[in-house]
Amino acid sequence: MYQSAPQTPTQPRPRRRRPIWPAVLAPVLVAIALIVAQPLWHQPSRPTADPTLPTTTRIPGTAPQLPWPSTGQAAVAVDGVGDLGNHGTQTPVPIGSVAKVMTAYVVLTDHPLRVGEPGPSLTVSAEQAAAYSAEQARGESLVQVAAGAKFTQREALQAVLLPSANNMARILAAWDAGSVAAFVAKMNAMATGLGMTNTRYTDPAGLAPDTVSTAVDQVILTRKAMALPAFAEIVAQPRATLPVAGTVTNYNHLLGQDGVVGVKTGSTDQAGGCFTFASVAKVGSAQFLVVGAILGQPGRDTPAQLRSVFAATTPLVRAAAAALGVHTVVPAGREVATVRGPLDTGTTLRAGQNLDVIGWPGLDVRLGTEIPTMPRQFASGAEHGRAIATVGSQPAVGTALRADDRLEPPGVWDRLTRR
Structure with missing residues (x-):
């Protein structure tokens, strides 16, 4: 009787090990991409304006000396002033x-x-x-x-x-x-x-x-x-x-x-x-x-x-x-507010014209500003907001503010390198 030769057991094929660096590196690359790209899709913060005017001022000069009567008593006022x-x-x-x-x-x-x-x-x-x-x-x-x-x-x-x-x-x-x-x-x-x-x-x-x-x-x-x-x-x-x-x-x-x-x-x-x-x-x-x-x-x-x-x-x-006369309390060109933008950008808002009130020397005047939300960019000389002055109960008077320099959002390079 024919008897076959004994068979040798088949050896398993060795498996190739997959490298682990892509799994590790991919999240890192994604994180880096997110960090780098973040300034590109987030709008920079809006500029802010910090007023520099005092809240009150006094009309300069010598207060008027009135010809009061030599006897008795007297008083004088100007309504609304x-x-x-x-x-x-x-x-x-x-x-x-x-x-x-x-x-x-x-x-x-x-x-x-x-x-x-x-x-x-x-x-x-x-x-x-x-x-x-x-x-x-x-x-x-x-x-x-x-x-x-x-x-x-x-x-x-x-x-x-x-x-x-x-x-x-x-x-x-x-x-x-x-x-x-x-x-x-x-x-x-x-x-x-x-x-x-x-x-x-x-x-x-x-x-x-x-x-x-x-x-x-x-x-x-x-x-x-x-x-x-x-x-x-x-x-x-x-x-x-x-x-x-x-x-x-x-x-x-x-x-x-x-x-x-x-x-x-x-x-x-x-x-x-x-x-x-x-x-x-x-x-x-x-x-x-x-x-x-x-x-x-x-x-x-x-x-x-x-x-x-x-x-x-x-x-x-x-x-x-x-x-009674006209007096300038904020001259044209006077700094009224400092504008601070993102990444150290900024400019100065100044009175566009003289801010005048009616009164007399020595009279106290209330000062203030009305500055709406700052736009993200504006040109040199652009008007934004106003300085206001109030004497007594008179209606407030104002003058427009003008920017010294152009202000615009920072570019891509600044947003990537000057965060």
Whole structure:
């Protein structure tokens, strides 16, 4: 029998080992690629602007020296701009018929009128009419009235503010509040609310010597009163025609001179000559209301006291108007903000033109900037944002800002090498 030869077992084929470096290197390469490419797909941060202007500045120069009266006390302010100053000891003193400014202000606050509007009517009672003879005997300033006579609110205010009628001040007070005493309480409450800390009213006419105030307090009130169009309209009238009394004239003999548009005279033996005034001052095309008060001017009688106070007022009005002027608080080219961009890029924003305000030397001015979000790039000289200045309660004024240098996002090479 044939017997085959024994077979040798088959040997397994050896396996080739795969290199491990691609598995290790691939993630590294991906990470490097991500790190290198990251600056290319991420937008650089936007530039930021850091203002360099101070928050306040002062108009340079010597503060105006006003020709204050040699006696008594006085104060002057420019509405919307600021206080020009005051003179004399601001202690409460009798103010005479200047008190009627508060009388009119309270009435117009309780019963507002539009310009030219007559308003509701009030009727003179028999008792009020009968008091006329005794009031006349005391030498009071009056308008003639009659029992049953009807005055519109506007006519009653004209009687109080133009010929300074004491009797109509009391009639109007009783009409408004039900009694003179109740009205006086309103006057004092109003004074307190306005911050007139050195003022006390005891009658609506100002005849009583214990109705007292200061020039500074009366400037506060006069500014508020002149903001009421009906009040400002009435005190600017040289004359008016009233029931019973006929035509009456305004005791303010400065009306229409040097821009004077109001307000109220006052005189008694105790008060001397008193006057609160308002005048319009012009600076270019802008107009400003100058408001002032002068109290305690000398004189033996009412005509002499009024002449004295008018003589003291005229130079004060002129000097106050002359004090107003245009002043540069941020000159053209002044640095206003520093712009910082990515990778040490940047530029400077400067005032494109002079930033001017209206005021006087020594007056404080508030400064600021309005800079919107910075664009990623802009050309040299491009406008962006503005510098602003504010004086008193005037609207802010501004000037555009211009960039010194061109600003643009960093290029690819900078983004790869200067991270």
